[in-house]
Amino acid sequence: MANTKYQYVKHFEEDERILLNTYFVVRIDGKGFHKFAEAHHFEKPNDIRALELMNRVAAEILKSYGDCVLAIGESDEYSFVFKRKTTLFNRRKTKILTTIVSQFTAMYVFYWAEYMPVPMQYPPSFDGRIVIYPSYQNIRDYISWRQADTHINNLYNTAFWALVLKGNETETAAEAILRGTLSKDKNELLFSRFGINYNNEPEFFKKGSVVIREKRDLILKRMEEKPDTISLSLTKEQVAALSEGSYETVVLHCDVIRDSPFWEEHPDLLD
Amino acid sequence: MANTKYQYVKHFEEDERILLNTYFVVRIDGKGFHKFAEAHHFEKPNDIRALELMNRVAAEILKSYGDCVLAIGESDEYSFVFKRKTTLFNRRKTKILTTIVSQFTAMYVFYWAEYMPVPMQYPPSFDGRIVIYPSYQNIRDYISWRQADTHINNLYNTAFWALVLKGNETETAAEAILRGTLSKDKNELLFSRFGINYNNEPEFFKKGSVVIREKRDLILKRMEEKPDTISLSLTKEQVAALSEGSYETVVLHCDVIRDSPFWEEHPDLLD
Amino acid sequence: MANTKYQYVKHFEEDERILLNTYFVVRIDGKGFHKFAEAHHFEKPNDIRALELMNRVAAEILKSYGDCVLAIGESDEYSFVFKRKTTLFNRRKTKILTTIVSQFTAMYVFYWAEYMPVPMQYPPSFDGRIVIYPSYQNIRDYISWRQADTHINNLYNTAFWALVLKGNETETAAEAILRGTLSKDKNELLFSRFGINYNNEPEFFKKGSVVIREKRDLILKRMEEKPDTISLSLTKEQVAALSEGSYETVVLHCDVIRDSPFWEEHPDLLD
């Protein structure tokens, strides 16, 4: 029963490499998370604990891949951005993709109980894809695309669930009310009917989450000036105690579309 | 903050399809399972509970994909074979691969506690690949390749761990003793030094595991004639109570290299 | 001015292989041949000399690639079918494709004057593609597809140019007359209006051209029984003088859709 006779089947394997000198994104999406969220009673429009679980997993991924320089997430989705010079797994596309999808999934299940109040009813799953971007502007635009999407979704969901949960509308009615409305209409509806000023909603929900490594001094400044734009398990004192010039992986909820201040504060993030 | 300006980045996405009318395999491999096995005190050379966990996950995958007709596994690896006519996810390669890798991982973590006596210390991960085979002979040879590999590995591991655990050899010494030996040498060593007749080792370990849907009557016959070649949570009586002609997903430990009896008993399995 | 500093650019090259154990077709199509045909006064509906030039080029290609077992052509298009076991250029897709496209083009220009009565006015060009087929039935269906296409096109063109050249219709009027007609309508129109029995049209035009290597005895039989289904520069006597069992590259105009007689006479052609 030697296997030499059958080993030829190995030659049918392919090993595609990601084009050199390009940025790429590993984007992970929950499969059937509408149903999964219902089965686990996720709060609407945003379940803070479920989001924190996603952020925890994303931060762990970032920590384990030095060449993953930024992750951006919302809802059941996360995008991991890699440096254009990375040689991770020799840039083997399938190896990179499947490894990260698997690690993400494993951690989501593994850390579930640390964050969620109910036991996991059944195993969730995620699919993933790799998208390649050749230029700095392209990858910036990708990041902007995801954050603009977060804004649009969150405004919609905030209005929708206000109508359902506070306005006693059916889901069908809420959908009909919002159909065709513009951003300003939804802002107006939230304010006039529910007294909600959308601008005052948490940055966490409005901006989604951005995971990066940030320098101690920038973290401290942020904790002082805009504490709602950062989620970090460390206290200000603990951060201050870090050594000069050290970096910490942080989850931010700040604008990453405009150049200022984020990209000016992190000029080398993408190279 | 409309996202229309950035949506162009979606056009960088690719969507490769698997060539029509070909068989394909999704093969999943544990990453760093040597260390993972040690951290969780897996028994050597085979941890029956860890293998049963792998088999449980594989069986669940098979149950959820009608077009996955056979899975074959050993150790921390599993291969899922799909019908050549499947239109699963429109044959989108990345979608199929990442979904199955993610489901496999999620279930491995989720069902862990049902099988393993120690808590999971840290989340494991798997990588995956898709390999395409154009002909019936090719896919049969792939299956044979994996089972021949199981034989080779298990014989080696049985001898290696006999030397270490019963023979008081160091791992280095055991390796040196086995270096360059043929199958018959390992058989002889097992017998002369440890009184182990390798042929009497469990079929489960010698053949690995093969998951298929099998007809009630074949299952009953197997349970009567070769009960060590099947793992099934149902009793003979429960199987007998199934309706005439019905199929059940079973884990087998039988030869799938020779035509007879396996392939003669399942002539339509691969089409 | 050493080039070592720049050689890294070579690593951006890719080298895709054609999946092992699959048939593949190199299909070549004339670019802008409507205009090219007009500029060179091709006869309508079929210019026999231009077709013979195409056939000559195809035959030369077949002769230079032992693993190219059949070519099928019509109008300004030719498909070259390769054996599933071929290792030509190590199955490098781009190498195979570009080499054959280039050879085809070069020979078309080079042999032009041997066939055509007018000098070439400007250089023509062809594009090409490779299509992979995993099964015998698939490749047979590909061949049938091209011949069925020849039938459809030739019937249409015969009717169209009869209307224009013999019926004094404008091209626009001829198009309008044929719009929506079925095969039998076109047959009927040809017969009633022009006294043309389409069945009596040359096999060359009705079937297109199929280039294969054929055994001496089969060639002789064909020359005797159905001389209109073969184009060959050799006389019957010259063929008879070939050694027993020898093969000759021939251009046929016979049915390759039905099993009988073509595929029964050439049972091993595709293997």
Added chain:
Amino acid sequence: MANTKYQYVKHFEEDERILLNTYFVVRIDGKGFHKFAEAHHFEKPNDIRALELMNRVAAEILKSYGDCVLAIGESDEYSFVFKRKTTLFNRRKTKILTTIVSQFTAMYVFYWAEYMPVPMQYPPSFDGRIVIYPSYQNIRDYISWRQADTHINNLYNTAFWALVLKGNETETAAEAILRGTLSKDKNELLFSRFGINYNNEPEFFKKGSVVIREKRDLILKRMEEKPDTISLSLTKEQVAALSEGSYETVVLHCDVIRDSPFWEEHPDLLD
């Protein structure tokens, strides 16, 4: 004989697109040109007429593709560089590649007699590939790589053929003499043994050929200051008669590795 039954075979076709926003090169190489050059008595080390034929073909390609901004060639090889924003053939890789390879080949045969003193003995062929470069620096380095290669090859060939044609060495002996030598050794050998100052060799041979569209005034300046760095069928007077600001496709033999003067004079060439 409807073809609907067979049309499914069309679904086996693939249509790969070139990643958006990347430069790409179509590189064409002569196949078996060593033999082809001998059969047509090409002069050694450089046959000016054969090179002018290559340049003519390259210039015609450049003229027919507005998005092809530069071509660089030597010997039997040519590289065509496309703008990163091009949408040529919807960026379909195979369509772009095969079309250009075919056009190149057709023109090479078609224009042969305008340049070469002997009739073409047999049709030559070329293979081709597409290489994708994501950044400005990468594409500049590609261009530098080809020109550095020209330098190395031409210095070698100049020395080799001096030894053979003027030094009465056999080809084997010439090869042995040059084995392991550095550039300065070859320069020294040319000077000491044959009185050849390599620096005084024609720019045409030392730099190879670069085809671009150049502004009238730059052309005029070049014709006056460095006439040996340009090949153009127009006279200075004809160029001067062109309208202000107009562009002409020219063949240059100048340095394209250093920034100055070429890239400073053509700052927008690659965008």
